Amino acid sequence: MIGITEKEAVELLRKYSNNKESFSKVLNHSRAVQKLALEIANDIRKNHDVDIDFIKTASLLHDIGRFKCYKENSIRHGIVGGEILSKEGLRKYARIAETHIGIGITKQDIKKYRLDLPLKDFIPETIEEKIISYADNFIFDTKRIKISKVIERFSKELGEKHIERVKKLHNEIEKLRGKNNFL
Numbered sequence: 001m002i003g004i005t006e007k008e009a010v011e012l013l014r015k016y017s018n019n020k021e022s023f024s025k026v027l028n029h030s031r032a033v034q035k036l037a038l039e040i041a042n043d044i045r046k047n048h049d050v051d052i053d054f055i056k057t058a059s060l061l062h063d064i065g066r067f068k069c070y071k072e073n074s075i076r077h078g079i080v081g082g083e084i085l086s087k088e089g090l091r092k093y094a095r096i097a098e099t100h101i102g103i104g105i106t107k108q109d110i111k112k113y114r115l116d117l118p119l120k121d122f123i124p125e126t127i128e129e130k131i132i133s134y135a136d137n138f139i140f141d142t143k144r145i146k147i148s149k150v151i152e153r154f155s156k157e158l159g160e161k162h163i164e165r166v167k168k169l170h171n172e173i174e175k176l177r178g179k180n181n182f183l
Contacts, residue, residue, distance in 0.1 A: 004093075026066050030062065032144070034055075037132050038055060041055045058092075059135065059136075063077065075105075077097075082097045085097055096133075105121075124169075
């Protein structure tokens with residue numbers, strides 16, 4: 001499978017969901033991420049190539065791994081999501097699941113914080129990966145939060161070095177959007 005429609009993405013979420021409540025929660029969050037990711041992508045595509053259709057479906061699938069890691073709210077949900085999507089023949093989508101957590105996680109982060117993840121870099125590289133990762137960090141449940149809250153959250157969880165990564169991606173995205181909202 002090379003690409004999928006929005007309807008097929010929702011059906012894939014349903015296939016892996018545990019129950020109606022978890023399906024609804026993940027879908028509602030993913031729809032909120034999708035909305036923000038598409039806003040960002042539409043701003044960026046005025047001056048850069050962005051695959052809007054891919055963002056539309058990939059943003060829905062970024063948290064598919066939560067169905068297997070839901071109760072523990074595990075950092076592993078990105079890896080598990082990547083495994084699910086790879087198994088479904090959606091490797092490009094799997095990268096979104098793997099790299100969306102915390103605006104990316106490096107091997108050094110995994111070692112330093114003794115994270116239960118394979119020892120490799122999980123950093124968003126393509127513009128689509130960056131947009132979805134960025135958008136996801138602004139959505140708490142279904143509510144959009146400000147960059148100050150994103151920074152506050154990561155400051156508590158991962159420290160100053162990670163905050164620099166957040167600021168760098170924020171500035172990159174805002175520049176691509178043609179905005180002057182730099183940190």
